Amino acid sequence: MEHTAVQRRMSRILHWIGDLASRSTATVVVVVSLLIFGVLLAIAGFPVSWEAAFSTVAGAVTLVMLFVVQHTQGRNYLVLQLKLDELIRSSPEANDILVRLEVADDSELNDIEQDQLAHHESLRDPVGFTTSNNGHEEP
Known part of the structure; x- marks a missing residue:
C-alpha cells in the first residue's frame, strides 16, 4: 500500500x-x-x-x-x-x-505456547547433567 x-x-x-x-x-x-x-x-x-x-x-x-x-x-x-x-x-x-503467528487462531496460539513451555522445561531438566566442583553444570 x-x-x-x-x-x-x-x-x-x-x-x-x-x-x-x-x-x-x-x-x-x-x-x-x-x-x-x-x-x-x-x-x-x-x-x-x-x-x-x-x-x-x-x-x-x-x-x-x-x-x-x-x-x-x-x-x-x-x-x-x-x-x-x-x-x-x-x-x-x-x-x-x-x-x-500474529494472525493465528487462539487455539493455535495456545498449542504453540504449550509446545514452547514444554521445550523450555525440557531444557531445564537436570537429567543427564552433573554438577562439577566449580558449581557449573556439565553433560
Whole structure:
C-alpha cells in the first residue's frame, strides 16, 4: 500500500509529537503549567468559563495524545515484528510457522505456547547433567 505525501507528513508529525511528549522536560512543563493555571484560577475566583475552557482543552489534548500513542506504538510494533520475523527466517532451526503467528487462531496460539513451555522445561531438566566442583553444570 503506497502512502501519500500527506500520510507520510502526518506520520512524521505524530512521531515528532510522541518523541516530544516522551521527554522528562515535557512532564515538567505540564506540571508547571498546571500549577500556574491553578494559581491564576484561584486569583480570579474560579470563574466557570475558565474551568470549562480548561476541561475542553484537556479533553482535546487527551484525545490527540491517544491517537499519537496508538500510531507510534503501532509503528514500533510493526518494526519489531519485522525484525523478529527476519531473525526467525535467518535461523535454519527456527520454526517458520512463528513468522506469521500474529494472525493465528487462539487455539493455535495456545498449542504453540504449550509446545514452547514444554521445550523450555525440557531444557531445564537436570537429567543427564552433573554438577562439577566449580558449581557449573556439565553433560
